Amino acid sequence: MSQGQRRSVVITGVGVVNAAVVGASPALGAWLTRPRAGARTPPGAARPAVRLPEGTLAGLIDAGEGRRLARVCQLTVAAARLAVAEARVDPAAGLGLVVGSELGDFTSTIAFADGYLARGPAGLSALLFPSTVMNTMAATTAIAVASRELSLTINVPTISGELAVARGAAAVASGRVDAVLAGGVDELDPLVAETLDALGDAGVRGEGATFLVLEAEPVARARGATVLGRVTGAAWRSLPARPWGVGRRVASRAIAEALAGAGRATPGWVYGSASGDAPRDAWEAGVLAAALGARPAPAVSLAPLVGHHAGLGALHVAAAAWTARTRRLPDRQGGEPARVDGCGLVHGLGRGGGHVAVIVEEA
């Protein structure tokens, strides 16, 4: 390893649904060429957030799902379907699912509690209750895309999406499953936003979902799949920090282990998790400097454009595959992309000390 890395793992499908870009890898590539931020709402607010415009999901899910599924599940299903469609993978041949989420379905959870507080036991909804469990997005998505192998929901502050991709890649690399749909999803609930504000979370928040189809390369090649990129290393560790806290230690083996798994000494470029949460961003900069030395690679984070959410980490992996193919690192200000070489590091450091590194290369 890196984390259990043995079979070559490739990316064969991408699905993105957020305020700035909706679609599969061609739509993502077009956006990355000249990235523009999703609209921040409310305008002029002290803590603007990047929200998905109304109606975005209408063409991505069917009417029954629109009525039946909670909004965060709709986001998940929509992005997952886009990825599966691009990959043209057959779920019947064995498809696992790894969903990263930081918040789950708080909208339904709050509605369930409010029913009781308003009317007592008679106000409780049997339909809402299953959505109070964080695996509700995985449950509905497994049904929607007929994923019948392992199904995991991973909850880690800040880096759930990166970790879901790393965990999915490990499952494929180890030979336990040939294909995994992996990514992350979150939605913005007003009460949750208010609560996070009060807890001191200062990043730009967003919502959305990004999923990738990860496959064993021989399996993907044998069926003639279009290969979008290769995940050559992945590792995760933890740094000491109090729950929800920012730590001081910057030495972690995650980056070195991921690079070693890829057979690389250093990355040519970096997608980092910096989101405007100043203490955490400074900690991440320290960790990257400790791992990569005094001459850091060019780095970018898409968090300010789409807002921080659990889909961001998976979006960074998908974007890294584009960068590896085109050798262009997007300019967050919408300018000309920078020319880069070598392998890419997708890096995530979370409040609480979760640390993940994924190496992405051209296939």
Place this chain on the structure above:
Amino acid sequence: MRPVVVTGLGAVSPFGAGVKAFWAGLAAGACAIRALTVIDADGFRCRIAAEVPEIAAGSPRRSRADRLALGAAMEALQDAGLTAAERAEAALVVGAVGGGMLEAESWYWARARGERTRGWAASLRSMLPATHAETLGYRLALGGPRHTVVTACSSGAVALAEAAELIADGVVDCAVAGGVDAVTRLCFMGFNTLKLLDPEPCRPFDRDRRGMSIGEGAAFVVLESAEHARARGARAYAELAGHGMTTDAYHVTAPEPEGEGMVRAMGAALAAGGLTPAAVGYVNAHGTATPQNDRIEARAIGRVFGGGRVLVSSSKSMIGHTMAAAGSLEAVATILALTHETVPPTANLTTPDPEVDFDCVPRVAREASLEHAISNSFGFGGQNVTLLFRRV
């Protein structure tokens, strides 16, 4: 793939703190399901649960669930005798669902009443399932890979499977893994609303069963590569010889009627362990006591093992359904059954269901020569997990 053994056990259960109390309760066939006290059950048809009687570990400022987890994880680490250096490299995988929701609910209930709330920031900070892993990692100085899995009622078992994969794949030599859940209002109200709770203590596999009983607790184990355990002279309780994880992709709350996903999970665990069904002597069933689960699980066990051959029992008859902790508490029960060569019973089972073609060990524990045993855990979302243990 490297063999993985269990070298440390820890449990905080409705029988009290410690593995010793847990096994004493199981072996006696005692039922710890009583009147609910942690939350207000007024107005609900069911008003009972299996609560942990006393929680010694951790500051009272921590969430109830965090304290349950700390108690169990500290016992497991002490039992295994890992050094500080080994802990610094050990992985941590936690199965969780409710997180610190019990305390967050108190805040939200008070907020709804327009009351001023004190200490709310700490409550909200510990609300998410991931908080247990952060608390354990920080307090116990576990510095390896760390993550939290949320797979509903199978979470605790998935945590063990995840940790076993990290060891088998050579990522780490040691891991701490388990599940935790405290009683919460949301969980209690939700299962009441789904009409899945029996007003009396649950009766798995009984013809007249009427549903489950809620419980709470935590169980953690220390897993190691067999080679690492041998090198440091550690005692191994059992080998985690295989596991299977599958998904029904059928319904969000109901299991697939033929138990096809359950069959695949059990089959995958046996295949990973290189065993035929005949090698397994005991199945620690998911056994929730809902009419539907027990019927479908029995059908699935029959399809894998053949009718009537293995002993089957449900720990939930004694400690209730401890949600995210269930899979890990029942894994510990299964390991202890192997080491004691005694199958814990199914309490409250008086009239066996004729549709359940197994000896479900009614009310009294049974001595049995066991080499291999499995523990089944299933959850909302059609999540199926089977852990296979081998006596060492």
